[in-house]
Amino acid sequence: MFKKLLMIVLLAAPMTLFAQKYAHIDYQDIVTNLPAYKTAMTELETLGKQYDADLKSMQQEGQTKLEKYQKEVNESTPENIRKRMEEELTAIQQRIEQAYQDNQKAFAEAQQQKMQPIMTRVNDAITAVQKEGGYLYIMDKAMATQAGIFINDAMSTDVTAQVKSKLGI
Numbered sequence: 254m255f256k257k258l259l260m261i262v263l264l265a266a267p268m269t270l271f272a273q274k275y276a277h278i279d280y281q282d283i284v285t286n287l288p289a290y291k292t293a294m295t296e297l298e299t300l301g302k303q304y305d306a307d308l309k310s311m312q313q314e315g316q317t318k319l320e321k322y323q324k325e326v327n328e329s330t331p332e333n334i335r336k337r338m339e340e341e342l343t344a345i346q347q348r349i350e351q352a353y354q355d356n357q358k359a360f361a362e363a364q365q366q367k368m369q370p371i372m373t374r375v376n377d378a379i380t381a382v383q384k385e386g387g388y389l390y391i392m393d394k395a396m397a398t399q400a401g402i403f404i405n406d407a408m409s410t411d412v413t414a415q416v417k418s419k420l421g422i
Contacts, residue, residue: 273389275409276382278416280393283375286422293367300363304356311352315345378419382412 284290322338383391391412397404 274387276388276391276412277394277404277409278391278413281395282413283416287371287420289371293371297364297367301360304360308352311349315349318342318345378416381419382415
């Protein structure tokens, strides 16, 4: 009896493999077509331009002070004045470097804050399509290719349109 049951399980196992459903999506196409993504990218671009403008302003201030130093300081300049101007130039350079680092950190945080809800919403839509369609997995075509995995379009269903529909796009 046990042998018969084991034989049935072993023969049926490969058939269940063929019954599995596989799907793929174009994740980038989905995300870039979301209005929330377009809004977030516009806001991030504006923020980036503001940070660049602030840095350029600081750099211009530093350049102006450097030119002033080069024009005014010579052998006859008192040591204390020369030293103070050099310290001022060093302080400006340090402020620029610190501002650059702070801006990069703030930009990364803003990007995370704006993109996380979008990615969560897309992932939720993908999960819903996966459950509704009974798919074993849904793979992003671009990520699969990068990983050296090639999707057989004849055996995998493209569900990009269904995910977009879930998202209202």
